[in-house]
Amino acid sequence: MDAFILSRLQFALNISFHILFPTITIALGWYLFYFKLRSNISGHPVWMRMYRFWVRVFALTFALGVVSGVTMSFQFGTNWPGFMEKAGNVAGPLLGYEVLTAFFLEATFLGIMLFGIRRVPNWLHTLATLIVAFGTTVSAFWILSLNSWMHTPQGHEIVDGVIYARDWSEIIFNPSFSYRFAHMLLASGLTASFLIAGLSAYRIFRGDDKIAPRLALKTATYTAAVLIPLQIYAGDLHGLNTLEHQPQKVAAMEGIWETEQGAPLLLFAIPDEESKTNHLEIGIPRGASLILTHSLDGEIKGLNEFEGEHPPVAPVFFAFRVMVAIGLLMLACAWLGSFYLYRNGTLPGWLNKVFMGMSFSGWIATLAGWYVTEIGRQPYLVYGVMKTQDAVTGLPAGNVAFSFALYAITYAVLLFAYMATLTLMCRRSVEIEEITSEEREKAKATKISPLGA
Amino acid sequence: MPFESLSIETLGDIYIGLLALAILLYAILDGYDLGVGVLLPPREEAFRDDMIASIGPYWDANETWLVLAVGLLLFAFPDAHSVILQTLYLPATLMLLGLILRGVSFDFRAKVAQVKKRRWDLSFKYGSLLTTLAQGYMLGIWVTGLRTDWWAQGFALLAAFGLTAAYAFIGSCWLILKSESALQEKAIYWARRGLVVLSIGIIAVSIANLTLHENVRELWLTSHWGFVLMAIPIACFCLLSFCGVILKRMPATNGKGEKLPFMIAMTVFILCFTAFGLSYYPFVVPGQMTIADAISDANSLRFLLVGAVIVVPCILAYTFMVYRIFAGKAEKLTYY
Numbered sequence: 001m002d003a004f005i006l007s008r009l010q011f012a013l014n015i016s017f018h019i020l021f022p023t024i025t026i027a028l029g030w031y032l033f034y035f036k037l038r039s040n041i042s043g044h045p046v047w048m049r050m051y052r053f054w055v056r057v058f059a060l061t062f063a064l065g066v067v068s069g070v071t072m073s074f075q076f077g078t079n080w081p082g083f084m085e086k087a088g089n090v091a092g093p094l095l096g097y098e099v100l101t102a103f104f105l106e107a108t109f110l111g112i113m114l115f116g117i118r119r120v121p122n123w124l125h126t127l128a129t130l131i132v133a134f135g136t137t138v139s140a141f142w143i144l145s146l147n148s149w150m151h152t153p154q155g156h157e158i159v160d161g162v163i164y165a166r167d168w169s170e171i172i173f174n175p176s177f178s179y180r181f182a183h184m185l186l187a188s189g190l191t192a193s194f195l196i197a198g199l200s201a202y203r204i205f206r207g208d209d210k211i212a213p214r215l216a217l218k219t220a221t222y223t224a225a226v227l228i229p230l231q232i233y234a235g236d237l238h239g240l241n242t243l244e245h246q247p248q249k250v251a252a253m254e255g256i257w258e259t260e261q262g263a264p265l266l267l268f269a270i271p272d273e274e275s276k277t278n279h280l281e282i283g284i285p286r287g288a289s290l291i292l293t294h295s296l297d298g299e300i301k302g303l304n305e306f307e308g309e310h311p312p313v314a315p316v317f318f319a320f321r322v323m324v325a326i327g328l329l330m331l332a333c334a335w336l337g338s339f340y341l342y343r344n345g346t347l348p349g350w351l352n353k354v355f356m357g358m359s360f361s362g363w364i365a366t367l368a369g370w371y372v373t374e375i376g377r378q379p380y381l382v383y384g385v386m387k388t389q390d391a392v393t394g395l396p397a398g399n400v401a402f403s404f405a406l407y408a409i410t411y412a413v414l415l416f417a418y419m420a421t422l423t424l425m426c427r428r429s430v431e432i433e434e435i436t437s438e439e440r441e442k443a444k445a446t447k448i449s450p451l452g453a
Numbered sequence: 454m455p456f457e458s459l460s461i462e463t464l465g466d467i468y469i470g471l472l473a474l475a476i477l478l479y480a481i482l483d484g485y486d487l488g489v490g491v492l493l494p495p496r497e498e499a500f501r502d503d504m505i506a507s508i509g510p511y512w513d514a515n516e517t518w519l520v521l522a523v524g525l526l527l528f529a530f531p532d533a534h535s536v537i538l539q540t541l542y543l544p545a546t547l548m549l550l551g552l553i554l555r556g557v558s559f560d561f562r563a564k565v566a567q568v569k570k571r572r573w574d575l576s577f578k579y580g581s582l583l584t585t586l587a588q589g590y591m592l593g594i595w596v597t598g599l600r601t602d603w604w605a606q607g608f609a610l611l612a613a614f615g616l617t618a619a620y621a622f623i624g625s626c627w628l629i630l631k632s633e634s635a636l637q638e639k640a641i642y643w644a645r646r647g648l649v650v651l652s653i654g655i656i657a658v659s660i661a662n663l664t665l666h667e668n669v670r671e672l673w674l675t676s677h678w679g680f681v682l683m684a685i686p687i688a689c690f691c692l693l694s695f696c697g698v699i700l701k702r703m704p705a706t707n708g709k710g711e712k713l714p715f716m717i718a719m720t721v722f723i724l725c726f727t728a729f730g731l732s733y734y735p736f737v738v739p740g741q742m743t744i745a746d747a748i749s750d751a752n753s754l755r756f757l758l759v760g761a762v763i764v765v766p767c768i769l770a771y772t773f774m775v776y777r778i779f780a781g782k783a784e785k786l787t788y789y
Contacts, residue, residue, distance in 0.1 A: 066513060070516065085535070096757045115784075
């Protein structure tokens with residue numbers, strides 16, 4: 001294997017590992033802020049109990065995000081020096097703004113959020129929680145702006161092969177940015193919701209009959225039930241935006257080899273790059289045309305129009321189906337779960353188990369979605385401007401192989417430890433008597449029932 | 454575009470200044486928490502809990518200065534970033550591994566079963582050690598102008614131990630400030646030993662440094678500025694000797710002067726850093742690449758400068774606020 005393939009693998013590994021954690025913390029930050037607000041308003045101790053449990057999950061997740069993020073910041077220069085040489089004038093300031101306006105904010109106020117409650121007034125602790133949530137979102141703003149610009153570049157000019165920024169508002173608010181940003185924030189919301197719901201379901205399954213897990217399950221399931229249709233809608237808009245700007249990506253997603261009118265929506269197929277056809281097609285006639293052009297006979301450009309300029313088809317095609325399948329599964333679970341929770345206040349045993357199994361489903365959907373869009377941009381690094389192979393490092397392949405192996409082993413261990421620790425935290429919390437006698441007295445005195453709210 | 458009047462030379466100086474500030478703050482701030490990690494005693498669990506508690510609210514933000522420094526180097530001096538990090542690819546990878554291990558251990562140790570806690574503590578300690586050694590090694594190779602011969606390797610190894618000693622010293626001074634009774638006594642003991650190792654290290658690195666570059670030797674030994682410059686190492690030694698005297702008298706019963714060792718350590722860091730900075734300005738890679746060779750496009754630099762001018766003072770202000778909030782002796786780490 002050469003340094004090009006190894007660099008791509010290593011970058012994919014690093015960024016795939018990294019994105020798992022921000023995907024949780026962006027929305028979990030807002031959940032914590034919500035818990036804190038409810039606690040401030042109602043004074044019922046259960047909200048603070050939930051805050052306490054989930055802030056520890058947040059801290060662990062955040063730490064993993066920070067360390068893998070530090071690694072990312074080195075990868076650009078070490079493995080893709082050509083990217084910074086040619087596109088650094090655009091990428092640099094956007095990354096710089098992310099560090100300045102988001103990273104310091106999150107990292108500094110996290111200290112207050114985690115350890116400061118006895119040292120600062122309550123309002124400042126609430127504010128710190130809000131700032132951390134805000135910071136995670138701001139960081140998503142900048143990085144998605146840069147990523148979107150790499151898909152739909154504009155506002156720049158090229159002189160002697162080097163990209164110069166011309167109009168920053170055009171660069172930041174490039175055509176695919178708002179769709180991608182919304183799609184990612186909603187993905188984060190769903191990932192965190194299913195994590196909270198899943199781990200709460202696990203606590204209930206282990207015999208935890210306290211209020212906190214039931215309330216957390218309810219909050220997260222209702223939130224997911226609202227977010228998932230929004231996400232499907234946002235995803236659809238994003239798809240139309242992609243059709244406009246990167247038609248070959250859509251052709252790969254839908255497995256359309258030849259331009260056709262009334263293209264079918266393929267539910268399953270095995271794309272064959274050699275013969276440029278699909279095997280074992282199962283599809284809905286005219287479905288793709290209907291969805292993408294809103295007409296039964298709409299024309300969709302096939303891969304034949306982008307000879308040598310289109311991405312590898314199979315990974316994009318399958319990743320897209322994985323993402324959509326999980327999305328639909330989420331829809332079914334969230335709505336069914338909400339129905340039962342609203343009517344009975346609990347989930348039936350089988351659905352409780354399904355929720356447990358769905359704990360990390362958001363990760364799979366998010367990764368699959370990113371693979372669709374990133375592999376779908378190949379062979380370009382900056383769409384239409386710069387090819388991935390022109391950015392690669394001059395490092396010896398042996399060095400990259402060494403670092404790749406090191407990262408792969410470390411990340412595998414950490415991922416296992418992370419998931420094991422979360423489940424251990426759940427099991428432990430079952431045994432802990434959550435509400436102290438003093439707090440119970442206080443709750444009785446105020447007679448507030450958070451579950452009825 | 455604001456700052457239109459700034460020439461590319463001025464922008465280069467501003468950005469090298471920002472980069473220097475980020476690196477200096479990183480060395481001091483992450484320096485003490487890395488140092489605390491390196492000092493972590495494998496056999497005394499109570500000490501470990503208190504030591505880690507003393508850096509709990511800070512380490513995340515401390516590490517962010519590294520991200521800023523790398524980001525600024527990457528963006529303002531992309532050619533220097535490429536050549537430095539490609540030459541130092543393996544030590545940089547090991548440093549990142551060290552940072553990953555210590556960063557996650559911090560959170561895992563508090564959440565896992567008791568039997569596994571020690572394992573994460575060790576991973577914290579050796580992750581910190583790997584980080585400091587790798588950083589010192591990288592610093593050493595950078596100073597030689599990215600040479601890879603044996604003499605340069607030897608110098609880099611010296612720098613690796615020197616920087617580790619410096620971090621351990623500032624870490625123990627931090628602990629004197631943040632801890633009480635038994636741990637404080639232990640920290641004073643560490644600081645005394647660290648002081649000796651650090652002094653030897655500074656002398657060795659300074660002398661070796663003079664052998665590396667013709668122009669550096671000239672600047673320090675024969676130029677008119679030489680006398681002024683010499684004030685820096687002399688001041689360093691006065692401060693370190695003073696620190697030795699203070700440490701001998703500690704622990705004072707009323708807790709007087711507990712801040713002094715850390716203040717001195719910080720000043721020594723600033724002085725050593727200034728000496729380095731003056732020696733190698735205007736190079737971004739000593740002897741190889743100047744600021745002017747490596748600087749990126751002026752318009753992009755101006756665009757980020759707008760943000761930096763507004764945001765950096767805010768960052769310094771709220772960082773200061775957090776240190777005020779958590780001032781005094783460290784409490785046991787509980788998620789409140």
